[in-house]
Amino acid sequence: AQTVTQSQPEMSVQEAETVTLSCTYDTSESDYYLFWYKQPPSRQMILVIRQEAYKQQNATENRFSVNFQKAAKSFSLKISDSQLGDAAMYFCAYCAGGTSYGKLTFGQGTILTVHP
Amino acid sequence: NAGVTQTPKFRILKIGQSMTLQCAQDMNHNYMYWYRQDPGMGLKLIYYSVGAGITDKGEVPNGYNVSRSTTEDFPLRLELAAPSQTSVYFCASRPAETGKGQPQHFGDGTRLSIL
Numbered sequence: 001a002q003t004v005t006q007s008q009p010e011m012s013v014q015e016a017e018t019v020t021l022s023c024t025y026d027t028s029e030s031d032y033y034l035f036w037y038k039q040p041p042s043r044q045m046i047l048v049i050r051q052e053a054y055k056q057q058n059a060t061e062n063r064f065s066v067n068f069q070k071a072a073k074s075f076s077l078k079i080s081d082s083q084l085g086d087a088a089m090y091f092c093a094y095c096a097g098g099t100s101y102g103k104l105t106f107g108q109g110t111i112l113t114v115h116p
Numbered sequence: 117n118a119g120v121t122q123t124p125k126f127r128i129l130k131i132g133q134s135m136t137l138q139c140a141q142d143m144n145h146n147y148m149y150w151y152r153q154d155p156g157m158g159l160k161l162i163y164y165s166v167g168a169g170i171t172d173k174g175e176v177p178n179g180y181n182v183s184r185s186t187t188e189d190f191p192l193r194l195e196l197a198a199p200s201q202t203s204v205y206f207c208a209s210r211p212a213e214t215g216k217g218q219p220q221h222f223g224d225g226t227r228l229s230i231l
Contacts, residue, residue: 033217045222106158
């Protein structure tokens with residue numbers, strides 16, 4: 001079974017600074033997808049960024065980018081120019097390709113605090 | 117667009133009571149999912165469905181039942197509520213296309229307390 005591990009229960013950053021959230025995963029599959037979801041206090045689950053395993057190029061979405069290291073099974077999220085609205089719980093999630101039916105396996109989450 | 121709608125948003129149950137958490141989506145997605153999120157933890161898959169009439173167990177199915185009579189609706193049933201089922205429940209959906217890593221769309225969750 002696949003597992004996803006987020007080893008940082010809590011992280012903090014100063015407004016306008018950069019922070020990196022870590023995620024590692026374990027899988028024997030070669031076809032899979034990785035996601036970062038943001039969960040603010042409102043409890044909504046908001047997609048931040050997605051990475052296809054077969055793509056070597058790291059995904060970017062505005063201030064959010066990933067460092068995808070396939071051999072090391074590592075998928076970290078970098079938030080640049082942090083804003084107060086970035087404060088939330090962040091979840092890393094894994095989805096196998098093929099006939100997995102899109103089921104997600106989540107990490108335990110990292111609480112991000114942004115200081116003004 | 118409404119997206120994924122969950123009702124109710126909050127509910128308190130007594131031990132042994134039963135209830136149904138409702139989930140509806142208006143995006144014509146074939147795949148639907150139920151997750152639970154315990155305090156300070158990630159989401160765990162309870163059940164999922166790949167289309168009307170087709171459901172299957174996820175990681176933590178005990179104590180729950182589901183049905184999928186239409187593409188739009190995917191209710192989750194708790195038959196005999198237990199304190200261990202106190203959690204936040206999320207419903208999600210996504211298109212059926214394979215090989216594209218389509219992200220799931222989530223509802224706003226139902227906070228359920230069993231006392």
